[in-house]
Amino acid sequence: MDFNQAVSKAQALRSNLGKVVKGHEAALDMTIITVLARGHMLLESVPGEGKTLLATALATSMEDITVGRVSGQPTLKPSDMLGAEIMGKDGKFELIKGPIFHNIVLFDELNRTDPRAQSALLEAMQEMQVTIGDTSHLLPEPFHVIATQNPLSQEGTWELDAAAKQRFLVKIHWHSPPRHIEYQIATEAKAHLKENLAMLKPVLTREELVEIQEIAQSHVELTEDIVHLMNAITVATRPTDVSYPAEALDEDDEFGREVISSSGGVSSRATSFWPPLLKAHAMFHGRDRVLPYDVFSTAYSMLNHRIETNFPVNIEHLIHLILSERGYAY
Structure with missing residues (x-):
């Protein structure tokens, strides 16, 4: 793949997202750019603004890319996110992978999880691997975390410390869409939205994404x-x-x-x-x-x-x- 082909593929990925995620043009641009830079994103937004749709559409737009979701809550344990080793009938330990073992991980309301769970996620983001028991497990490539936090909800939250914030390449303020777009969304049935998502076709493969990321940094x-x-x-x-x-x-x-x-x-x-x-x-x-x-x-x-x-x-x-x-x- 040459440079111009990589640019075309990146633009095609952006266009694909725009088919289902409406009214967030600048944020969608920065989403693609962050992925090209191999980075993680922190989205600040109130619930119900399409962040889950963003992660799903991003994964759907690429072949062999999987998406996992973690809902932040005070009772979340690191094992709920990472997984655990369970002894099988043969007496051997078997790894049950958690949602972190996906290419794209949407972590809803990260600041509602306690520091232990936050630390487990941040280790995965930095090291590209997780430790379960005494064993380290590599995460899939590419690996991107899209974490969200609600700026209006302070009760029962833990503010991310400076080191934690550094793990995110960008922080995007995911605002409500313009009024005319909000009207369009309101008039479209939820089933129609799911239909649009189901009709979304992949525009590049996992291997092509990795190659495009490399071209962006080397060319x-x-x-x-x-x-x-x-x-x-x-x-x-x-x-x-x-x-x-x-x-x-x-x-x-x-x-x-x-x-x-x-x-x-x-x-x-x-x-x-x-x-x-x-x-x-x-x-x-x-x-x-x-x-x-x-x-x-x-x-x-x-x-x-x-x-x-x-x-x-x-x-x-x-x-x-x-x-x-x-x-x-x-």
């Missing part, structure tokens, strides 16, 4: 000036750095007092996660070279969950100021 050029731009943006999120937009924040009575409380900004580790996303974004748009546009377009999804704060602040405004000072006009 797209990332120059030194782009690395400098990435670094300048991440450093500017730290209140201790001279490039932090403190003066601009102080001029804004609505946001300044709160945003200035940002305690740590983005860690240096985040800069190392950004290049795969930039290359995937460039390839998705048909280019074999990363441009500043790719940096600006991915910055919010890449950074918004990595800025550590003392209490809830308007992180979007902070990122907006940092990008604006570097020539990006919203």
Whole structure:
């Protein structure tokens, strides 16, 4: 497969999702780009906005790709997600695989699970393997987690810590669709939606997806000036750095007092996660070279969950100021 064929396949995958998931165009783009970058996604949304449909449509659009689902709840145990070894009639232990052993795993309301269950998932995301008993088991390739959290529900939840958030390449705010799309959804019967999903045809194979992911990382050029731009943006999120937009924040009575409380900004580790996303974004748009546009377009999804704060602040405004000072006009 050459570069142009890889681009066409990626665009075909995006078009396929758009046939059943309506009104989330930018989020669908970022979903495909994150998959091309071999990343995991954290979706922030209230229930009932089509996130399960997204994961199912993504898996259906590719041959030999399976999807698993985990419902977050305080009583969830790591074994409910990972599986367990059970002794068979012959006296030998047999592995009963949990939903984590799928190519695409939808984890609903991750923040409703206790830290032990979260830790088991995050280990799988980082290591691409899980430990059950005394044995390590490799997870299938490709492996992508789409985790969700409800921003309106705080009771009975555990906030993800900084290390946990780092495991997710992007955080996407999955908003309600535009009014005309919502009307269209309301007038379509649920059975019709299932019919559309059933009619969805695969547009690439599992092997082709792995190859496209490799092409995105090996055939797209990332120059030194782009690395400098990435670094300048991440450093500017730290209140201790001279490039932090403190003066601009102080001029804004609505946001300044709160945003200035940002305690740590983005860690240096985040800069190392950004290049795969930039290359995937460039390839998705048909280019074999990363441009500043790719940096600006991915910055919010890449950074918004990595800025550590003392209490809830308007992180979007902070990122907006940092990008604006570097020539990006919203």
